[in-house]
Amino acid sequence: MGSKLSGKDLIKLGFPQNNSINIALGQIQRYRKREKKERILQEAQEVLVDPAKFAGHGVWGKLAEGLIKPVEVRRHELLNQRVPFSIFGEDLIDERAKFQLYDALKLPVSVAGALMPDAHAGYGLPIGGVLATDQAVIPYGVGVDIGCRMSMSIFDLPASFIKGKDAMLLKILAEQTKFGMYETHQNKADHALFSRTEFQDIPLLKxxxxxAYKQLGTSGGGNHFVEFGIVDLQETKADWKLEAGSYLAILSHSGSRGLGANIAKHYTYLAQKQCPLPKQVQHLAWLDLNTHDGQEYWMAMNLAGDYAKACHENIHQRIAKALGKRIVLTIENHHNFAWKELVGGKECIVHRKGATPADKGRLGIIPGSMTAPGYIVEGLGNAESLHSASHGAGRLFSRATAKVSFSKSDVKKALHDAQVQVIGGNLDEAPMAYKDIEKVMHVQNDLVKVLGIFRPKFVRMDK
Known part of the structure; x- marks a missing residue:
């Protein structure tokens, strides 16, 4: 069996006595340990003879790279100087989040950075952190929930439609949405995404x-939600097929579920092995985009982002079908992702961990809390923010602090005052645990223009 294969076997084949042997044994242990030793050695021999033929291969690509141009593994230190950066709404941001950004700005690969007004401390980059790097992608700069996004679908139904329909709308949310690690839909839906070659070519994704199939159309725990509400469109676009006014809408917030979490875990491990950093910034380990692992993460990240989008589409389709109405317009955006964008005329990797893309003319959604309004926005393309804006109100209290600071009666009163009904939701998601969304929006007038306001009425979260 492959598990009994040793470095001596590879040396007998003619492998150089360097790190390529460790790479080969690691890949075999991870992906081929249940196969016969003879078959594995035969394939390894083929890689040794013509490594270029296996460039990009899911199992053998990393070994081929090690034979052609090995990845340099060396410890990196932080630079003494920070690269240029901007902070928006500095008075609204805790010091820990600022210092996390300051550390990231000293990475040897960093080019520029920004901090959004909803920022708070996280792992690696702070939530609300934006970082541009030179041909390097930081898995924890993207985050665990890859492609976490907002999606709003609007119906050509007036705000008055919801009157007297509390029970019906709550029932739709209860029956058509699933949350957390274990809830899945009984009637699974297929999607063209599952036929993507990445699911076959990359062993981890396979x-x-x-x-991924089981969790399609489901939402995560924590601050993820699906809700009915009223959207007031202050301005409209020519292709929206809606006039200014008030309409019924669905708003959802969730990401790539177990698929994204496992991708983040796997490639963060690889990044930390290849890119040792001082202890306080080890979560900022990066993958060079010109390496096998860097390219593979990039493909996996983009697949996870497309999967998150597919999940939202499925959620909205299920709700629209149950409602018996047709969706007229959908506005959506990622806020845990990395993009190739020009920064100062140079192509960089722009990480937005809890930040909304806001290049000129781009539409997006910035939510508040379960009782606070959310906003439809149009980006203004501000270069100082790296064409970014906040991804929400941002936390004022950590989850642990919120649990001991607020009671169920506090939350009940806040919901009553806002005339919002909620299924699920825990004390860590209490409305009071979040910053004032209006203050957050006020300090980013130079980043986005508000086109509409969404007010939640019926909310579903994890229990």
């Missing part, structure tokens, strides 16, 4: 295909 192992996650079943989980």
């Amino acid at each position: 192992s996650l295909l079943g989980k």
Whole structure:
């Protein structure tokens, strides 16, 4: 069996006595340990003879790279100087989040950075952090929930439609949405995404295909939600097919579920092995985009982002079908992702961990809390923010602090005052745990223009 294969076997084949042997054994242990030793050695021999032929291969690509141009593994230190950066709404941001950004700005690969007004401390980059790097992608600069996004679908139904329909709308949310690690839909939906070659070519993704299929159309725990509400469109676009006014809408917030979490875990491990950093910034380890692992993460990240989008589409389709109405307009955006964008005329990797893309003319959604309004926005393309804006109100209290600071009666009163009904939701998601969304929006007038305001009425969250 492959598990009994040793470095001596590879040396006998003619492998150089360097790190390529460790790479080969690691890949075999991870992906081929259940196969016969003879078959594995035969394939390894083929890689040794013509490594270029296996460039980009899911199992052998990393070994081929090690034979052609090995990845340099060396410890990196932080630079003494920070790269240029901007902070928006500095008075609204805790010091820990600022210092996390300051550390990230000293990475040897950093080019520029920004901090959004909803920022608070996280792992690696702070939530609300934006970082541009030179041909390097930081898995924890993207975050665990890859492609976490907002999606709003609007119906050509007036705000008055909801009157007297509390029970019906709550029932739709209860039956058509699933949350957390274990809830899945009984009637699974297929999607063209599952036929993507990445699910076959990248062994990690192949192992996650079943989980992705089961979790399609579901939402995570924590601050993820699906809600009915009223959207007031102050301005409209020519292709919206809606006039200014008040309409019924669905708003959802969730990401790539177990698929994204496993991708983040796997490639963060690889990044930390290849890019040792001082302890306080080890979560900022990066992958060079010109390496096998860097390219593979990039493909996996983009697949996870497309999967998150597919999840929202499925959620909205299920709700629209149950409602018996047709969606007229959908506005959506990622806020945990990395993009190739020009910064100062140079192509960089722009990480937005809890930040909304806001290049000129781009539409997006910035939510508040379960009782606070959310906003439809149009980006203004501000270069100082790296064409970014906040991804929400941002936390004022950590989850642990919120649990001991507020009671169920506090939340009940806040919901009553706002005339909002909620299924699920825990004390860590209490409305009071979040910053004032109006203050957050006020300090980013130079980043986005408000086109509409969404007010939640019926909310579903994890229990």
